[in-house]
Amino acid sequence: MADTKTNTEDYMRMYRQMVRIRVFEDNANQLYLSAKMPGLTHMYSGEEAVAVGICEALTDDDRITSTHRGHGHCVAKGADYKQMFCELLGKEEGYCRGKGGSMHIADQSHGNLGANAIVGGSMGIATGSALSSKLQGSDDVTVCFFGDGATAQGLLYEVMNMAALWHLPVIYACENNGYSEYTKTEEIAAGSITARAEAFGIEAFTVDGQDVLAVNDLTQKLVARARKGEGPFFVELLTYRYHGHHVGDINRAYYREKEEETIWKESRDPIVNFGKWLSEEGIASAEDLKTMEDEIRAEAKQAVDYALAAKYPDESEVDMHVFAPTDPATLRPGA
Amino acid sequence: MREITLSQAVNEAIAEEMRRDPTTFLIGEDVAEAGTPFKVLAGLADEFGTERVIDTPIAEPGFMGIAVGAALTGSRPIVDLMFGDFIYLIMDQLCNQAAKAYYMSGGKLNVPLVLRTNLGATRRSAAQHSQSLHALVAHIPGLKVAMPSSAYEAKGLMKTAIRDNNPVVIFEDKLMYNDKAPVPEEEYLIPFGEAHVKREGTDITLIATSSMVQVCEAAAEMLAAEGISAEVIDPRTIVPLDEATLIASAKKTSRVIVVDEGHQSYGITGEIAGRINEKAFYHLDAPVLRMGAMDVPVPFSPALEDITVPTPEGVAENARKLMSGEMIHAA
Ligand SMILES: Cc1ncc(C[n+]2csc(CCOP(=O)(O)OP(=O)(O)O)c2C)c(N)n1
Ligand SMILES: [Mg+2]
Numbered sequence: 237m238a239d240t241k242t243n244t245e246d247y248m249r250m251y252r253q254m255v256r257i258r259v260f261e262d263n264a265n266q267l268y269l270s271a272k273m274p275g276l277t278h279m280y281s282g283e284e285a286v287a288v289g290i291c292e293a294l295t296d297d298d299r300i301t302s303t304h305r306g307h308g309h310c311v312a313k314g315a316d317y318k319q320m321f322c323e324l325l326g327k328e329e330g331y332c333r334g335k336g337g338s339m340h341i342a343d344q345s346h347g348n349l350g351a352n353a354i355v356g357g358s359m360g361i362a363t364g365s366a367l368s369s370k371l372q373g374s375d376d377v378t379v380c381f382f383g384d385g386a387t388a389q390g391l392l393y394e395v396m397n398m399a400a401l402w403h404l405p406v407i408y409a410c411e412n413n414g415y416s417e418y419t420k421t422e423e424i425a426a427g428s429i430t431a432r433a434e435a436f437g438i439e440a441f442t443v444d445g446q447d448v449l450a451v452n453d454l455t456q457k458l459v460a461r462a463r464k465g466e467g468p469f470f471v472e473l474l475t476y477r478y479h480g481h482h483v484g485d486i487n488r489a490y491y492r493e494k495e496e497e498t499i500w501k502e503s504r505d506p507i508v509n510f511g512k513w514l515s516e517e518g519i520a521s522a523e524d525l526k527t528m529e530d531e532i533r534a535e536a537k538q539a540v541d542y543a544l545a546a547k548y549p550d551e552s553e554v555d556m557h558v559f560a561p562t563d564p565a566t567l568r569p570g571a
Numbered sequence: 572m573r574e575i576t577l578s579q580a581v582n583e584a585i586a587e588e589m590r591r592d593p594t595t596f597l598i599g600e601d602v603a604e605a606g607t608p609f610k611v612l613a614g615l616a617d618e619f620g621t622e623r624v625i626d627t628p629i630a631e632p633g634f635m636g637i638a639v640g641a642a643l644t645g646s647r648p649i650v651d652l653m654f655g656d657f658i659y660l661i662m663d664q665l666c667n668q669a670a671k672a673y674y675m676s677g678g679k680l681n682v683p684l685v686l687r688t689n690l691g692a693t694r695r696s697a698a699q700h701s702q703s704l705h706a707l708v709a710h711i712p713g714l715k716v717a718m719p720s721s722a723y724e725a726k727g728l729m730k731t732a733i734r735d736n737n738p739v740v741i742f743e744d745k746l747m748y749n750d751k752a753p754v755p756e757e758e759y760l761i762p763f764g765e766a767h768v769k770r771e772g773t774d775i776t777l778i779a780t781s782s783m784v785q786v787c788e789a790a791a792e793m794l795a796a797e798g799i800s801a802e803v804i805d806p807r808t809i810v811p812l813d814e815a816t817l818i819a820s821a822k823k824t825s826r827v828i829v830v831d832e833g834h835q836s837y838g839i840t841g842e843i844a845g846r847i848n849e850k851a852f853y854h855l856d857a858p859v860l861r862m863g864a865m866d867v868p869v870p871f872s873p874a875l876e877d878i879t880v881p882t883p884e885g886v887a888e889n890a891r892k893l894m895s896g897e898m899i900h901a902a
Contacts (some may be wrong), residue, residue: 273696276872326695326872337697337871353699354657355629388628416629418605424628490604548874555867 244519248528250292250448251514252506254284254533255529257308259536261479264307264324264338268483270543273324277338280308285506286369286411287312289451290379293459299347299365299378303340303411305477306351309381315343317536321543328549335549336556347376356382356389359408363395366406366468375463377405379455385416387425387432396468400436402499405462407455408433411445413477418491435468445475446506449513476500490510574754578611581687581743581756582807584729585612585649587758589619592647595733596623598634599651601760609689609748610874635661635686639669640736644685646795649733652688655742656702661686668712669738684739685732690718690832691744691782692869692880701869701876703781703832705742706839709810716810717762720784722752724807735763744782744832764811768820772802775826775890778817778843779805783830789883793891799804801890809839816845821859826893828860830881835863859894862886 261281267273280287283305291300291312302309310320315331323330323341331343342348349365352358362380369376386392389412389515399406416424430440443454451473460470478501480488514520520528565571575583589595601608603626604611616624627634631652638648652658659663665686673681690703702710709716715737719725725743732739769784770791775783777787784805791801802820806812821827827847840861847859865879892898 275697275871326874332871334872334875335698335868335870337695338696339699340871347689353661353697357699384630388630388633390630390632417601417608419601419626423626473900549872551875551878554875555865556869558867 238553242382246292246517247514249505250288250452251510251520252532253288253312254262254319254510255313255532256350256450257281257284257287259529259532260307260320260386263321263536263540265479265483267324267540268418269273273458274326275337275339276482276484277324278305278479278482279369279479280305282505283308283411283445285412285448285477285510286382286409286445286475287449289448290409292452293346293455294377294379296411297348297374297376298459299362299376300314300323301362301365301378301380302342302351303358303381303386304351304353304355305383307338310341310343310348310351313348314346316347316424317539318433319343319544321539322546325543326548327543327546328553329465329546333549333553333557349541356386356391358382359386359389359391359395361424362408363399363404363433366404367402369400369405375405377407377459377462377467379407379409381409381411383416384410384414384429385414386410386423387426387429388416393432396433396436396438399468400438403467405467408438408468410470410472411475412472413475415477415481415492416482416500418485418488420491430470438468438470439448440470440472442472442474445473446504448506448510462491476504553561561571572755574751575722575754576751577719577725578609578748580652580726581611581729582613582615584726585617585733586615588730588733589615589623592733594645595647595649596625596641597649597651598625598627598638600627600629600653602651603628608653609745611649613850625780625872627647630658631660632664635664636668637662637887638684639672639682642669642682643672643680643721646853647683647733648796649685649687652686654700655690655823657749658688658698658704658707665708665714665738665740666711670711673737674713678854681736682738683736685729686738686740686777687729688740689745690742691746692832692864693876695871695873696748696875697871698859703742703864705740705809706833706837708711708740708837711841713738714810715808717741717763717808718781718806719743720779720805720807721747722750724805725758725762728759728763728807731763733758733779742781747782761807761810764802764813766806766813768802768804768816772800772824774800774824775828775893776802776804776817776820776824777828777830777890778884779830780801780809780839781832783802783832783881784883786881786883787830787886790886790890793883793887797891799890799894812843814850817843818850821847822854825854825856827855828862828889830862830886832864832880834866835861836866838863851860857896857898860889860893860898862889
């Protein structure tokens with residue numbers, strides 16, 4: 237693995253954040269399977285190094301846009317368990333007051349502009365957020381997360397063109413997990429994925445999405461360059477989702493071999509492998525890591541119990557937040 | 572008669588029409604091996620092959636445009652749009668291209684295309700997977716719009732849609748895929764523009780589309796127990812609309828509630844209420860009521876989502892108010 241960050245604290249925070257995602261998903265999966273969680277949800281397990289490697293290279297002022305598989309991005313950008321579980325269960329204290337649920341979960345205060353249930357739906361938003369940075373003279377960077385399947389959406393090509401023309405500080409982060417729903421990526425994407433960006437003159441990279449340090453190292457460099465107006469950039473992250481496309485996608489042998497899943501889980505797990513490296517480098521013992529995980533599991537359990545007992549929004553909230561208020565004073569001529 | 576699910580009914584209709592007409596083909600995301608996430612199209616790829624059951628990338632405007640082009644040139648595509656909410660992505664191809672080709676070409680080109688998609692909330696799927704957007708397309712001249720209320724209608728309307736020489740949009744309620752209804756073994760088609768009187772009554776007319784037909788049948792049952800006789804009518808297609816049957820019923824009962832799962836404002840309910848007002852006004856004993864979904868994005872939380880759509884209790888309550896005269900001076 238690339239030895240780039242020299243700060244033990246940074247390593248430990250990355251490990252911790254990856255475990256926080258895995259544990260969050262384990263609990264979300266359990267809630268769903270025990271019929272305590274309504275709706276549909278998509279697990280991020282297996283892809284932790286992507287969200288964490290990238291978000292650890294960002295500040296709270298930098299922004300991201302997320303996807304239908306958005307719990308991982310949400311945790312990685314600094315969200316809190318309690319409000320996340322409340323959101324999953326449609327409770328008033330959720331990040332979106334229960335109005336969004338799994339597919340729209342986001343901690344807006346940490347620069348997360350939202351998970352999105354429309355594949356490719358956030359590409360314009362991320363690029364517009366980067367335009368804001370440029371117009372407002374700030375050096376904030378925006379990362380646009382999307383899947384390999386989303387590269388089929390025409391919007392991507394419209395916005396990459398403009399981002400390149402206008403040198404916008406946006407990083408297009410394509411999480412290539414090999415599948416678009418129940419279809420292999422090679423059956424839905426012709427040619428090379430990075431070449432799509434290169435056609436617009438955008439520098440494009442492919443990185444091992446199971447290696448948190450490699451992802452973080454690359455992202456740090458690109459973020460620094462984007463802050464100086466050298467963007468946009470495109471990164472393809474090779475990764476894998478452990479669960480089905482959504483939690484109900486159990487019988488999936490017809491499109492994905494069990495053996496393939498086993499290989500990724502057993503030899504390429506981003507948390508296990510990074511944990512081994514931490515021990516080898518003498519940064520943390522296996523015991524330390526286990527203690528950390530136990531603490532996180534205990535915190536998750538508390539948050540889940542809290543969310544289960546929390547109250548639903550009052551019925552009066554149903555037509556609240558359709559329109560944002562406008563101060564009438566601003567509408568007077570000359571105001 | 573045998574009973575099959577709405578999902579099986581759609582599957583049968585498409586299979587029968589694909590056997591009948593070799594120019595038909597299916598196109599959409601994960602339609603072939605997966606048979607869609609709702610498994611409605613399961614088995615069709617086995618019978619017709621992946622040449623005629625075509626999996627696409629996640630590129631809705633692209634495959635919709637391709638289908639329009641194919642329809643203009645001798646094919647009869649059946650386009651599968653996984654969620655009705657994605658209709659926004661294909662609006663240009665559907666409304667600027669497919670809907671207008673026949674008219675703009677002075678009748679020289681036509682688009683025999685079926686767009687099958689869905690509607691319906693209360694599945695806890697939040698604001699971008701729960702919308703009922705049929706009013707958007709019903710507004711556009713050149714598009715026909717069908718809304719099956721059970722497996723029986725789903726099959727008969729789908730077969731008619733596939734044989735129609737125009738673009739037809741069919742909205743299935745995704746909560747009804749597993750609902751069973753009697754469906755004959757022998758072939759039948761349901762003509763467009765023919766409403767179905769689901770239940771006869773004399774005191775009040777409940778006009779309902781899609782799953783709201785079930786809601787109104789349940790309401791009619793409650794009202795019957797109180798001595799109020801409600802007639803329930805399912806227009807089955809909203810374009811073309813069987814105005815004659817609706818007007819005749821309004822004149823007979825003199826009171827009407829229109830119930831639909833689209834947002835209430837600027838929706839189907841207002842359109843139908845307007846037509847009844849124009850053509851049956853002097854026969855009415857009460858204002859025509861509209862009951863649609865609340866004018867809010869569909870919330871995720873079950874505590875909120877359930878109150879956004881019409882319920883049997885809500886319909887019955889409004890019916891009682893109309894019967895008692897309470898709403899005549901409501902303004
Ligand atoms: C516009 C649109 N089309 C289709 C869907 C249905 N859908 C949800 S996720 C998905 C697959 C996305 O694949 P990918 O972008 O690779 O992301 P992954 O699920 O692998 O993380 C599809 C087709 C959707 N939500 N939005
Ligand atoms: Mg994917």
